[in-house]
Amino acid sequence: MSSKPIRIPGPDHPITITRDASRVVVRLGDTIVADSRNALTLREANYPPVYYIPREDADMALLEPSTHQTYCPYKGDASYLSADGLPNSVWSYQQPYDAVAEITGHLAFYPDRFTISVE
Secondary structure (H helix, E strand, O other): OOOOOOOOOEOOEOEEEEEOOOOEEEEEOOEEEEEEOOOEEEEEOOOOOEEEEEHHHEOHHHEEEEEEEEEEOOOEEEEEEEEOOEEEEEEEOOOOOHHHHHHOOEEEEOOOOOEEEEO
16 A cells, blocks of 8 residues: 555645647657647646646657656656656656546656647
């Protein structure tokens, strides 16, 4: 049994996930790393929104698994990938908590390392 705290989103820490009707494109320089019309937008408390892109809409050949992991009491254990010399610049929740289960199989990209455009 895990000793990690699990927190449920609520009024004090809301989390909403919506399907984004727009096209979301993630670039690293001139290279398109992900291009999706099936992105999810996760809004959590007072943090900026995060786009979660389905893995099948990303060029996985450009991403290399990392051993880095972090934990979020609202979402679970995050695993990371690196891209072209940018260590741990992409994250994913392989088995997120039930409250955010929709992000399973999706990738999120740090906006300070990639250009993320919504078209």
